[in-house]
Amino acid sequence: MDLYRSHVLVCGGTGCASSESGRIIDNFNELLIEHGLDKEVKIVKTGCFGLCEAGPVVVVYPEGAFYSMIKVSDVPTIVEEHLLKGRIVTDLLYKDHTTSETMNSIDEVGFYKKQRRVALRNCGVINPESIEEYIAFDGYQALGNVLTEMSPNQVIDIVKRSGLRGRGGGGFPTGTKWEFTQKAVGDLKYVACNADEGDPGAFMDRSVLEGDPHAIVEAMAIAGYAVGASKGFVYVRAEYPIAVKRLQIAIDQAKENGLLGEDIFGTGFNFDMEIRLGAGAFVCGEETALIASIEGKRGMPRVRPPFPAVKGIFDKPTLLNNVETFANIPQIILKGAEWFASIGTEKSKGTKVFALAGKINNTGLLEIPMGTTLREAIYDVGGGIPNGKAFKAVQTGGPSGGCIPAEYLDTPIDYDNLIALGSMMGSGGMIVLDEDNCMVDVARFFLDFTEEESCGKCTPCREGTKRMHELLDKIVDGKGTMDDVAKLETLAKTIKGASLCGLGQTAPNPVLSTLKYFRHEYEAHVLDHKCPAGVCSALLQYLVVPDLCKKCGICAAKCPVNCISGVKGKEVYLIDQDKCIKCGACMDACPFKAIKKG
Amino acid sequence: MKSIAELEAIRKRAQEGVKLRSEKGGVRVVVGMATCGIAAGARPVMMAFVEEINKRELKNVVITQTGCIGACRLEPMVEVYQGEEKITYVKLTAEDARKIVAEHLVNGRVVKECTIGAYEK
Missing domain, CATH: 3.30.70.20 (Alpha-Beta Plaits)
Structure with missing residues (x-):
């Protein structure tokens, strides 16, 4: 590996790539050659830095200078001033929303201070297309340790003791799932990774695959060893082209280096994996629908049990975990179960990645210890609400979650607290709503989504979401009655109880939680024919x-x-x-x- | 990959390539690279530092640039920061740079004849 005096890290995540970070990289490379700096300065395309609001992001080491919102036309200035003459271009540095202070170094930025990066540790640090850089940051060490020093039972024991729970939304204890799959009887077993991230606004799985794909390859091989599988599938949606490309590069590099394939580390353990592309149906994030889709069938859920651990892909025992769950595994092996269990709350260990969106200053990706309060996440990391508007609610868990009002802002975030509030962790979407958002309209937006994405197999979900949507349309148009509100509530509870899979069981959550905390807004629409937030146009x-x-x-x-x-x-x-x-x-x-x- | 040792070898080699991004503190070699410095030949001096430091696999050393220090007649100038201590070298050549790496950075002996004190006497 060549050595350079300076590294320029340019975000190549989907967010920054769509604001021309690819051209920024090309421009840097051209100008470095022009100024004869190409042997001294290295341009590195990384994964997502998380602070997507400030993108495209460019970080220059060794200073750690954090440039934000860089345009192609800014590149010559950075090259001529910073890289050639060593003068940091202050005008282009990131400025904190709350203090308006200019931040010299990435370490000073408030957005990162309260974060603790485990699953995202390499995102924005390494070049995801280089296996050497992953290895330099302790990559594949966990796999080496597991294969040469540990028995499958010891691996499962560590994962169990760490207290890691499924990050895809269910929150099922990961170690227990591994144990079930290991104990299931079958001549062949599979490990699968659920990267069918469907919640609108959530992009943590995409960012891990884009920023640190080798972590998933390594973790799946570890899981394969633990449960006795030699084949893995990653189910990822085709609408994530950068993630798919980098994951394929990672798999190819791992194969070339003998980290996938036969007789890994000379231990006789074989593991291979491949990518299966999904067409982007929301229901395919449900595990049984995902398995059907991998098998080449129409993506529809089926009744459980049998659970995938017993009867999964091609009816073989299958371990299915989410991307973020897998991303934690190598760190748990390297640093120990006790280290991981020391982060977080009593029942929710470790950290969780959230995609912060909506009415928030620092739109982006953050990873915080479980037990951080909603207020800390939204105000300290997220930088608060723009334009001095008042906070109204935060919607967690996407279309399956609910809205949490201001009085619960000091609730520590964990699986059980969010469920108690009528919402859920989900995959980690966090949409902040301010005084200008109408809660009835928000509920209708999510219903619109779930109605569209319902696979149609079971009646409560197929018909129920449609009827709920109609009732909400009626209320939003000012034609609703209090009878409709009551009907909406009964319908929501019935769908929740009677649907086949998680999609239908959680689809009523946005309605139920807004009815619980914002019933007065429904009443204002029905009784006074007014939309308090001034959103619903029929009432304006x-x-x-x-x-x-x-x-x-x-x-x-x-x-x-x-x-x-x-x-x-x-x-x-x-x-x-x-x-x-x-x-x-x-x-x-x-x-x-x-x-x-x- | 047939053994852990093989992985360890790759890791050692690869870590050299990324240490810039994780290391804090240590020694800073600051090269004056304003117009005056560049005109006086600061670039070959800096490249000599980069090459020599990499050749010797010195850890904990970063090379950065700075603007005009103000004494343009003494360029190429380099300042070496180590903890509280700062040594200012002046009128350097690429040869001097290699000597500074070997003597000052490796053995901890300041190359007196190149310092600003020696030159200004």
């Missing part, structure tokens, strides 16, 4: 305030449907409510704030 009116109107006519000029009438300079303008499409363009355009929403 835009009005010109005559006293404030300066008769300038700007609103009328902006109106896309010409429904504002008046005479410039002479008459106060008037909005025709029948024609108005409630787009809000007039309100944005008025320089005198003479148009109000009500």
Whole structure:
């Protein structure tokens, strides 16, 4: 490996790649050659740094200078100033939202301070397409230790004692799952990785595969040894092209280096793996549907038991874990069960990755110890709500989760606390809602998603989500009755109890939790025909305030449907409510704030 | 991969390549690379540092650049920071750089004849 005096790390995750980080890398390489620096400075394409809000992110070592929102046109400045002359380009450094301070080094950035990175430890640190860099950061050591020094039972014992629980949402104890698969009788067994990440806004699995794919390869080989499997499948959606590409590179490199294949480390253990691409159906994240899809059948769930540990892929015992669960395994083996169990709460050990989105300053990926409060996650790591708006609720667990209101902000995050609040951990989506979000509309948004994604096999989910959606449409249009609200609640409880798989069992959660904590908003829609947040357009009116109107006519000029009438300079303008499409363009355009929403 | 030793060998080699990203503290070699420094030949001096440090597999040493230190007539200038101590070397050549790595960084003896004190006498 060549040695360089400086490393320039450029984020190559999906977020930054879509804002041209690929061109930024090319530009760096061209300019380094032009300035004769290509032998001194190395450009490294890494996985996601987590702070996607500030992307594209570029970090220059040895200083650790943290440049954010870099454009292709900024590259010459960084090359000429920083790399050639050694002067950090202060203007391009990341600025903290809360303090407006410029951060020189990545270590000073508040977003990273409360985080503890286990599953994401290599994301944004190594080049995911280089097996050497993974090995340099202790990669494949855990596999080596397991194969040469431990029995399968010892491996399962460590995973059990660590207290690791499934990170895909279920929260089932991982070690117990491994033990079930090991004890199941079968001539052939499989290890499978669930990378069918479907929650809108959640992208932790993608980031692990993009930023540290070798960790998954290593962990699956360890799991294969523990349960007695020699073949692994990774089920990943085809809409994650970068993740798929890097994982394939990792598998190929592992094979070339003899870390996959036959007689690994000379111990006689064989393990091989392959990628299976999914078409992006949400239900395929459910384990039995995923297995059906791997077998080439239509992705639909079936009744459990038998569980996959007994009868899985091609009816063979199968260990199925989520990407993030696997990403923790090598660290648990290397650092010990006690180390892992020392992080987190009594019943939820370790750390959890969350995808923070919605009304939040630091949109991105964060990894925090279990037991961190929602407030710390949202305000200390997430940087709070933009534009001085008030926090209303946080939606966790995606379409399967619920909304948690402000009074529970100090709840420590763990599996059981979130379920007690009527939500769930899910895969770790965390969507922050502020005063401008209508909770009925939010519930309707998620119902729209689950109705679309329902596979149709069982009636409660197929029909029930559709009827719930209709009732919500009615309420949002101002045509609902209190009877409809009651019907909605009964329906939600029935679907929760009667559906076949996790999709249907959790689909009513957004409705139930908003009914529990924000019933007054439903009542406002039904009884007062008002949307308190001013979102539901059927219940909105835009009005010109005559006293404030300066008769300038700007609103009328902006109106896309010409429904504002008046005479410039002479008459106060008037909005025709029948024609108005409630787009809000007039309100944005008025320089005198003479148009109000009500 | 047939043995743990083989993995360990790759790891040792690969760690050299990434140490920049994890190491804190240690020795900093700061090369003046403003226009004055570059014009006086700072680049070959810095490259000599990079090569020599890598050749000797010195750990805990980072090379960074800085702007004009103010004494342009003494360029190429290099400052070596170690804990609280700072040594300023002036009018360096690539040869001097190699000597500084061998004497100062490896053996801990300051190369007196290249320091600013010796030159200004």
